Amino acid sequence: MQPYQPELLPISELDKAVLFTVAGEANAALARYDGLLMGVVNPAVMLSPLTNQEAVLSSKIEGTQATVEEVLEHEAGQVYDEAKRDDIQEILNYRKALMLAKESVAERQIRLSLIRDLHAILMSSVRGANKEPGEFRKSQNWIGPEGCKIEEATFVPPSPLQLLDHLEAWEHYLDSDDIDPIVQTAIVHAQFELIHPFKDGNGRIGRLLIPLFLFSKRRLANPMFYLSAYLEAHRDEYYARLRAISQQQDWTGWCAFFLRAVTAQAQQNGDILREIMGLYEVTKLQVREITHSPHSAQLVDALFDRPIFTAADIARRADVPKPTVHKLIKSLLDEGLLDTVRKAAGRRPAILTFAELLNTLERKQLV
The missing domain is CATH 1.10.3290.10 (Fido-like domain)
Known part of the structure; x- marks a missing residue:
C-alpha cells in the first residue's frame, strides 16, 4: 500500500x-x-x-x-x-x-x-x-x-x-x-x-x-x-x-x-449544562440551609469542580480552614448530600463523593 x-x-x-x-x-x-x-x-x-x-x-x-x-x-x-x-x-x-x-x-x-x-x-x-x-x-x-x-x-x-x-x-x-x-x-x-x-x-x-x-x-x-x-x-x-x-x-x-x-x-451538552446549572442552584440552597456557613458558596463550587475528594483537598480548593471543612462535611454527610467512597483508616483519609453530580452525567449519556 x-x-x-x-x-x-x-x-x-x-x-x-x-x-x-x-x-x-x-x-x-x-x-x-x-x-x-x-x-x-x-x-x-x-x-x-x-x-x-x-x-x-x-x-x-x-x-x-x-x-x-x-x-x-x-x-x-x-x-x-x-x-x-x-x-x-x-x-x-x-x-x-x-x-x-x-x-x-x-x-x-x-x-x-x-x-x-x-x-x-x-x-x-x-x-x-x-x-x-x-x-x-x-x-x-x-x-x-x-x-x-x-x-x-x-x-x-x-x-x-x-x-x-x-x-x-x-x-x-x-x-x-x-x-x-x-x-x-x-x-x-x-x-x-x-x-x-x-x-x-x-x-x-x-x-x-x-x-x-x-x-x-x-x-x-x-x-x-x-x-x-x-x-x-x-x-x-x-x-x-x-x-x-x-x-x-x-x-x-x-x-x-x-x-x-x-x-x-x-x-x-445543552441538556447536561442546564441540568448541572439547575443542580448547582438547588445545591447552593441546600448547603446554605444545612450548614448556615458563610463558606457555603466556596464549598459548593469545590464540589462541582471535583465531586470526589478528601477533606484536605476540598479545604485547599475552597480556601476554608480544615477544622471548619470537617464540620461542614459531617453536616452534609448526616443529611445525605454527600456519600463515602472509602472510610478513613489510620492516617488514610476518607474519600467522599457528591454523587448526584456524577449521576447527572450518567443519566445524560448519548445513545
Missing part, C-alpha cells in the same frame, strides 16, 4: 446540496448551546464535569478503560493497579492539554507549535513517552491490526518526507474561510487525522482541535464544546467515514456525519 496523498484544501468536490440542510441544523444547535454557555456565570466550575468526561471519552476511543469516577478517586488518593494507573495518567494528561489549549487559544492562533506543545503534554510519562512527545514523526507509520506489516495495513499516512509540506498547507487552511465554519471544522479534523503527524496520540489531538477551531471562527464564545461522547457512541461509523475519505474521496459523507454529530452533541 502506498502512503496516502492528502487532497488539496479547500475540498473542491463537496456536494453542497447534500450538506445544506444538515449544516443549517448544526449551526442552529451550536448557536443555542453557545447562547446557553454565554449565560453561565462561572463556566470553569459548571463545565468541569464535561471537561472530565471529555478527557475520559476521547481517551477511551483510543483504548483506555478508566472511568470518570476512577480518575477522580485516583486524584483523591485511591490506589489502583499499574495498568489502571497508566490509563488514568493518559486521561489526566489529556485533561491538562485541554486546559492549556483553552488558555492558549485566547491569546494565540492555532499553529503547529501549539499542536506540538499539546502533544508533549499528552504523551508525558505514559505509554507513548518513547514516541517522540511534541515532535512530528520522522519515519513511516501505518494503521492496521496489531503487529501487522505495512503490506497488511488498512491505512498508510503520508511519507515523512512530505509531512511538513502537508502540515503547513493544513495550517494555512486554518486561516482561510471556507463554505461554512462547521463544515470547515470537519475538514480540519479529518485532514489532521489523515496526515497523522505523530507516532501516537493523533486522534486525541485531532478531537481537541475541534472546540479550538470553532472558537477561532467565533462559533463559540468559550472553547468548551466536546464531541467525543458522540464519536465514542458511533465509533465504528467515525472510523469508517474517515477511511472512506482515503479510499473513495468521500468528503461529503464525512462532513454530513460530522454535522450530525455536532447537532446531536450540542443538544446533549
Whole structure:
C-alpha cells in the first residue's frame, strides 16, 4: 500500500446540496448551546464535569478503560493497579492539554507549535513517552491490526518526507474561510487525522482541535464544546467515514456525519449544562440551609469542580480552614448530600463523593 496523498484544501468536490440542510441544523444547535454557555456565570466550575468526561471519552476511543469516577478517586488518593494507573495518567494528561489549549487559544492562533506543545503534554510519562512527545514523526507509520506489516495495513499516512509540506498547507487552511465554519471544522479534523503527524496520540489531538477551531471562527464564545461522547457512541461509523475519505474521496459523507454529530452533541451538552446549572442552584440552597456557613458558596463550587475528594483537598480548593471543612462535611454527610467512597483508616483519609453530580452525567449519556 502506498502512503496516502492528502487532497488539496479547500475540498473542491463537496456536494453542497447534500450538506445544506444538515449544516443549517448544526449551526442552529451550536448557536443555542453557545447562547446557553454565554449565560453561565462561572463556566470553569459548571463545565468541569464535561471537561472530565471529555478527557475520559476521547481517551477511551483510543483504548483506555478508566472511568470518570476512577480518575477522580485516583486524584483523591485511591490506589489502583499499574495498568489502571497508566490509563488514568493518559486521561489526566489529556485533561491538562485541554486546559492549556483553552488558555492558549485566547491569546494565540492555532499553529503547529501549539499542536506540538499539546502533544508533549499528552504523551508525558505514559505509554507513548518513547514516541517522540511534541515532535512530528520522522519515519513511516501505518494503521492496521496489531503487529501487522505495512503490506497488511488498512491505512498508510503520508511519507515523512512530505509531512511538513502537508502540515503547513493544513495550517494555512486554518486561516482561510471556507463554505461554512462547521463544515470547515470537519475538514480540519479529518485532514489532521489523515496526515497523522505523530507516532501516537493523533486522534486525541485531532478531537481537541475541534472546540479550538470553532472558537477561532467565533462559533463559540468559550472553547468548551466536546464531541467525543458522540464519536465514542458511533465509533465504528467515525472510523469508517474517515477511511472512506482515503479510499473513495468521500468528503461529503464525512462532513454530513460530522454535522450530525455536532447537532446531536450540542443538544446533549445543552441538556447536561442546564441540568448541572439547575443542580448547582438547588445545591447552593441546600448547603446554605444545612450548614448556615458563610463558606457555603466556596464549598459548593469545590464540589462541582471535583465531586470526589478528601477533606484536605476540598479545604485547599475552597480556601476554608480544615477544622471548619470537617464540620461542614459531617453536616452534609448526616443529611445525605454527600456519600463515602472509602472510610478513613489510620492516617488514610476518607474519600467522599457528591454523587448526584456524577449521576447527572450518567443519566445524560448519548445513545
